[in-house]
Amino acid sequence: MLTHLSIKNFTIIENLNIDLQRGMIVLTGETGAGKSIIIDSLKLVLGSRADIKMIKHGCKRCEITAIFDLQNISEAKQWLKNYGMNNEDNEDECIISRIISTDGRSRSIINGILCPQQQIRELGSLLINIHGQHEYQTISERDQQRNLLDIFAEHESLLNQVQQIYLAWQQTNARLIQLQQLTKDHGSQTELLNYQIKESNELALQENELEDLHQEHKRLVNAEQLLNDCNTVMNIINENNLSIARNKLIGIKEIDSKIEATYELINNAIIQIEEADLELRHYLDKVNLDSERLQWVEQRLSTIHDLARKHHVKPEELYNLHKDLTLQLQQLNNSEIDLKETLQQVEKLSLDYKEAANKLTDSRRQAAQKLSQQVTKQMQQLNMPQGEFAIHLIPLKGKSSSANGLEQVEFLVTTNPGQPLQPLSKVASGGELSRISLSIQTLTAQQEVTPTLIFDEVDVGIGGKVAEIVGRLLKSLSCSTQVICITHLPQIAALSHQHIRVSKEIKGNTTVTEVETLxxxxxxxxxxxxxxxxxxxxxxxxxxxxxxxxxxxxx
Structure with missing residues (x-):
């Protein structure tokens, strides 16, 4: 749960520190005091989009820090361990900070470690769920309706199974279409590949042959120069007088042994020169003015380059092209077998999908009946005595299927006697819609494992007895999870375990927000x-x- 929130230089908030308890917490105060700004700061620290306009005027940066108690949140603790971000001093505590600077830079830190926003959002989803004051506007959307029903049904693992099978089914089916196209052109493709492989076989290019041919061509073209230059070097070597010098040193070292080192140097030099002379003679034996060989090498290189151009590859890629063509032919020859196996896989995945999707439909149907009854009961308590709520599962058209199952989910409602059930958005007024939305939110929130639920003015448009019932709904939730609620209603505020007042004061030439636990x-x-x-x-x-x-x- 959220135990502490620190806000510095965020919009009109200069410096706030809020300690939060278990149970139901309410934030109250005049309109514009900064209650929703506190919720916005929480959204920011948990990964929402940053804007330098959020920084308090005249300040260089804002900083928000949230501290969470993870004692009973094993999933969040495991997430932190997986990413190496767990708090080594206290694994039951998690500290998340967000810093925004006027230069546009934004940093997020988990337990002292910098991390990207995507990771912050992942962790945030395990810690807090925020139900906004405009939540009722999205409850009319079918995707949101399906999502709420799935949350209430508590069949996340079944839904994940359907989605995974559907993805594998679609990917395998795409492979099947490719193979069908491949086998359709089997004859012409086989003929072309056989011809290309025949050309490659006739060329019989060896590994590293191209490099060797280039080196040989260079020697043959420059053979005359090589012969002349090598002979010149040999003449220079043979004309040296080092042997005479060595003989003189033999006499000197017999008189003075200190010259021994000099003698050895010259003697070694003579040995190395003799070895160089021998190497040059061996080299000259291989260098010859062979015009026929030069012509053959040039023709061989020309043939290699021509075939490379024909296949639109570089000459040095031609050796591997032969392997690729052979592999393509092998795959093409095996495509009939692959086609049969892939078709069997598609058929199996189709059956697996239908089986899992039908289970999902059954689970949704049971949950829809239960949720309909509970929402209807709460509607009647929330000053809609003739209200009725129902959930219809609409099969997808034709034989359509989707990653989310075989049906769409539609919420239907009637608020007056004698009126038929109609889509939620077409029947309910704004006030009725907000009450129905709150009812569904509180019922689905009971199935959530998120340790902190935040309700941002979801009590808009209600009062009196209805407000008290809403308050009791929220309080019932706080028995199993921390509930933080922004409210203008005394009936709800009176039911809280912790009451925080938010106020706005003018200090000098600036307006600041302050909080007080009452x-x-x-x-x-x-x-x-x-x-x-x-x-x-x-x-x-x-x-x-x-x-x-x-x-x-x-x-």
Whole structure:
């Protein structure tokens, strides 16, 4: 769960530090005080898009840090271990920071380690789920409706299985189409490859032959110059007087042994020169003015280059081309067998998909019935006494299939007696839609394993008895997960375990947001403000106190 949030220089927030408890937490305050900004800061630290406009005016950077208790979140702890980002001092704690600078740079840090936004978002999805005040606007979308039903059904592993089989099925089917096209042109392709391989066989190019031919051609073209230059070198070597010098040194070293080293150097030089002379003679034996050999080498090189141009490859790639052509012919000859095997794979994957997809349909059907009953019950509690909610599974047209199964999911509703069930977006008003959305969110949230749920003003458009019921729905969720709720309703605020007031103050020439965790007494005053507005009377204070006492006695 989220235990601490630190915000520095973010929009109108200068420096905030908020400690958060378990259970249900409410954030209250006047409109514009900065409640939603706090939620925006959480979104930012968990990987949402950064903008330098978020930095408080006059500051060079903003920094947001969130600390999480992972004691009961094994999946998040395992994720951190997998990426080598676990907190070595305390594996049950995770510290995530986001720093944005005015130069446009943005950094995300997990337990002191820099990481990309994609990883932050992955980890964030294991820690927090934010239900926004405009969530009801997306609940009319069929993809979102299917997603909510799947969450409620708790069949993630089955859905993943369907998606994986579907992907393998489509990939194998694409391979099948390629093989069918290949076998369709089998005759002409085989004829062409056989002809190309025959040409390559006739050439009989050996590995490294091209390089050897180039070297030989260079020697043959320059043979006359090589002969002349080598003979000149040999003449120079043979004309040297080092032997005379060596003989003189023999006499000297008999008189003075200190000259021994000089004698050895000259003696070794003579030996090396004699070896060089021998090597040159061997070399000259191989150098000859062979015009016929030169003509043959040039013709061989020309043949190699011509065939390389014909196949649109470099001459040095021609040797490997022969292997490639042989492999292509082998694959083509095996394509009939591959086609048969791939067809069998496609048929098997098709059956596997249908089996898994039918199980998914059955699971959705059961979950749809259960969710419909529960949403209908909550609708009637939420001031829609004649309301009815239903979920239809609409088979995809024809024999269509998809990675998400064999059907579309559609939410239907009626809010008045005598009216037939119709798509959610066509029937419900804005207020009704928000209440239905909240009902579905709270019901599906019970199936989530996310340790912290945030509801950002999802109570818009309700009040009175309905507000109290909504508050109790949220409080029931907080028995198993941390619930953070931004609200303007005293009925909801009175039900919280922790009450945080957000206020806006002017300091000098700037506006700053401040937070305060309320004591029992100050909490009553805040609820009285929410009940009565600017002027708080004894009656509103008494009413606020009574609300809190009733809730306290129920616990």
């Amino acid at each position: 004591s029992n007494e100050s909490r009553i005053e805040e609820i009285a403000r929410m009940l009565g507005g600017i002027n708080i009377t004894k009656q509103t204070l008494a009413h606020a106190k009574e609300m809190c006492e009733i809730i306290k006695n129920e616990l």
